[in-house]
Amino acid sequence: MRTPKILAVAAVAVLAAAPVAVAQQAKPYFLTEQKPGEKLSDSYIGASVVARSPEGLESVGKVTDLLLGDNYKIVGVVVDIGGFLGVGAKSVGLSWTVLSEQQSEGGLLLLTELTRAELEAAPTFKTAAQKQLEQSRQKMEESSPTEKMEQPAQ
Numbered sequence: 793m794r795t796p797k798i799l800a801v802a803a804v805a806v807l808a809a810a811p812v813a814v815a816q817q818a819k820p821y822f823l824t825e826q827k828p829g830e831k832l833s834d835s836y837i838g839a840s841v842v843a844r845s846p847e848g849l850e851s852v853g854k855v856t857d858l859l860l861g862d863n864y865k866i867v868g869v870v871v872d873i874g875g876f877l878g879v880g881a882k883s884v885g886l887s888w889t890v891l892s893e894q895q896s897e898g899g900l901l902l903l904t905e906l907t908r909a910e911l912e913a914a915p916t917f918k919t920a921a922q923k924q925l926e927q928s929r930q931k932m933e934e935s936s937p938t939e940k941m942e943q944p945a946q
Contacts, residue, residue, distance in 0.1 A: 833858060839900045841871045841886070843907055852908050856883065869902070873911050885917035 826832065836858055842849045852873060859868035868887050875881030891902045904911075918926075 835900055836866070836869065836902075839902050840898070841869075841891070841902045841904060843904050843911070845908070849901075849903070850908060852904075852911050853881070853884070855902065859885065870917050871911075873914075882912070883917040884911055884914045 836855050839855045840851050841853045841855060843852045844850075853871040855869045856872050857870040858866050859870065861867040866888050868885055869891065871884050871886055872881035873884050886904065886906075890904050890906065892904075894901045894903050
């Protein structure tokens, strides 16, 4: 008597799981092409950031990284400001909301209403890893007393 009951329970379980299995199979595991409206990250990384100046648009830096929020949407960019060929440049984080996209012959431009002077005066952007490293160094300096060595009398 137990066998038919067990078989019936098993059949109900299989039938109940069938829509879940079908739904899982319908989930796309592979993307085969870029769809309209989708952009690749290299459209942004390396893009010029330009600011308005009395002479027109002035290039003020290049995007070196994207900041993604919890929902995996772009919330900001990291821009190298100043320097020459990346040497001596300062990393500045800009909110996505202060940028607008413009197409030019050379590719994508990100326009900001901030001036070069404001960008150069902005605080340096620090990644979470950089902040953690600074905190670790600070703790080590606080916990290890520096001993002053006495100089021998001459």
